[in-house]
Amino acid sequence: MSRLDIEDLRVSFASRTGPVPALRGINLSVDGGRLGIVGESGSGKSTMGRAIMGLLPPTATVSARRFEFAGQDMLKASTAQKRSMRGRRIGMIMQDPRYALNPVMTVGAQIAECFKLHHGIVGKAAKAKSLDLLSAVRINDPEIVYDQYPHQVSGGMGQRVMIAIALAGEPELLIADEPTSALDASVRTSFLGLLDQIIKERGMSLILISHDLHLVANFCDRVLVMYGGQVMEECTAADLAHPHHAYTKGLAACRPSLAERLPELRTFTRDPAWMEAKS
Amino acid sequence: MIEIENVCVDFHTKTRTVRALNDVSLSVPQGSVFGLVGESGSGKTTLLRAMMALTAASSGTVKIAGEVVKQNPPLAFRRRVQMVMQDCYASLNPVHTVDQIIGEPLAIHRFDNPEKRILQALKDVGLGPEHRFRFPHQLSGGQRQRVAIARCLAIEPDVMLLDEPTSALDVSIQAEIVNLVMRLQREKGLTLFIISHDLPLVAHMCDRLAIMHKGVVREIITSQDLIDNNVKDEYTKELLSSSL
Known part of the structure; x- marks a missing residue:
């Protein structure tokens, strides 16, 4: 299992009036299991996920005492090294399938593209693997959905396609940023059940980012509660x-x-x- | 106050007809709070649009305050029935100040003394005069939704329709907005019609609620029934168990 170790992570964004701090000294470690990050809007939880993925915009300044994934220093990693990890070792599921999927590519082509990129598998083999993944995320007619465009599938199905895309790279760590906020309450439960089953089967670690305390308490093993770019409380979900x-x-x-x-x-x-810096 | 009788709404495409509302009947007495619950695609918003005369009913009637709602209703109807949209990030004009946003309906409905009414509307929703000349992007999500509510209240409506008024907000802000709406409802004797997918929230706010599924009202119950788990319909039971 690859470990993610973060100590004293600080992220600030440049603005006209000077740097705006978004994360102010975060400690976090993930080594298997399900970690939940909860907080309100503006607490820095999405910045956190993007920092781990290396997806922050150029206006962001990142510093940390330690920022390692699987023994590699992420702050020293080159752009090429980061790109080879993104999707392959750390995967991400975005919030809203309506915006995160490419609207002019079929669902199947988007999954097959990941196989080509991460494993060099192309053609019929990539299609067969993509179909397998679509069935793994419990899509009933994978053959039909494979040739559909994102606007032709429902929100819940789109979100399952996004898991399939994230799984194609076979990452060791999966970051899910508000994966259920675009879904109905009734679909939400089954989606989380599926996510849980998949990470268990494949031995992946999960970081679930959410604003819903209730959901995180039910679904995760450990929870970080964030406010103003800092961790207010870290506890087990039961606590x-x-x-x-x-x-x-x-x-x-x-x-x-x-x-x-x-x-x-x-x-x-x-x-x-609560906003004052913790020593 | 609101009487909906056997309303059906059909949408036609080239190849088929979709029945979005199928024989919906319900009534909401004046000064009460009614909730509408259902999954996406169940027809909640279509019903709201039919009540606002934004979508034409294929059959059946909607009556508000005894008057049948027709397409292109008179100005007085628009004053009486107001709506708060779901996404306060999209429902306020980004190039208008709060003053212009609240002032526009006042001008359309020819209210006197807009100056005083704008300040009063802001005060009603817990905003100060310092917010009056700000643009929506200078406000937080909770403040934006307060402006949207102020815009409705400024022209003194009798009925307010709220389409998922808090789903874009954090829970702590949701609590503030819900308390505000309920206080205004009591003070002004408003009739409220609220759409939400959050059952505990609807139970908190409403006197009675309807559960919709695939364009059909499955059950109309009181909030106490919901709390006591006193529901008969299979679909309602399913919805209740998945939301816990």
Whole structure:
């Protein structure tokens, strides 16, 4: 199992008024299992996923005391080295299949392209492997879907095609950035079940990025709660039922629940102390 | 306040006809909050569009405040029935200031004293005068949705239709917006019609709710029924179990 080790990761974006910090000293390690990263918009969770993938724009400045994947220093890696890892060793599933898939290529061609790129498999062999993957992600008529364009498949199916594309590189680490936010509640459960089965079968590690505390608590083994570019709390998913940090508590309490009826939903005020840099 | 009787909506393509709403009937009394739940493609938004006279019903009638809703309705209907869209990142004009966004419906409906009404509308939704001359991109998601609500409230509607009003927002911001909407509903005696796929949220906000599936209303229940798990329809049971 390849380890991802990150110590004191800092990312800031250049702007007219000076650098804007997005991540302020993140420690993280993944060695198998399912890690959840939860936070609200602007907490830096997507920046985190993109930093690991090496997909940050040129305006970003990245620094870290340690940033290693499978023993390789990611900060020192050349563009070519990073490109050879992207998709092949670290895969990513994007948020919305409507935007992340190429609209003018058939679904099958997009999967087959990954086999060509990562394994040099072309032609009939690539098609056969792509069809296998489509069935592995539980698409009922792989032969038909193979020749369809992204706009012809539903959101849930599109999201499964995105897993198939990510799996084609056979990565050791899979990053899923809000993979279910474009899906219905009923499709969501079956999608997560499928994701879980696939990472277990293939012995992959997973980083699941989400804004939904409830979903992450049910699905992941470990959870990082982020706010303002820092980690507020790190705990096992089971402990998320009894959070320690005031931010996590607030986030858990403001969700409406069928179990209790309140005259008003709970809200919470953000403590400026949470934004202060932790030593 | 809202009477929907046997409404069907068909969409025609070159090769086939799709029935998006099939014989939908429901009624919402004045001053109550009604929820509509269902998966994407179940016809929730089509029903809302039919109520707003944006989509023509193939058969059946929609009555709001006793009047039958027709295509190209009079201006007074538009004042009485207002809608808050799902995506506040897309529903505000990016080149208009908050002042222009709230002022435009006031001008269309020839309200007097727009200055005072704009400030009051902002105050109602918990925004200050400092937000008045900002552009949407200078506001957070929660503030944008507050502006969208202020735009509706400024012209004093009787019915407000909300299409997934919080699905683009974080849970903590969702709680603030929901509390705001419910407070305004009580203060102004509004009739609310809310679309959402979030069952606990609908149970919190609504008095009664309808569950839709494939263009058909499967069941109409009270929020208490939902909390007590007192549902009869198979599809509702399935939906309830998958959302827990």
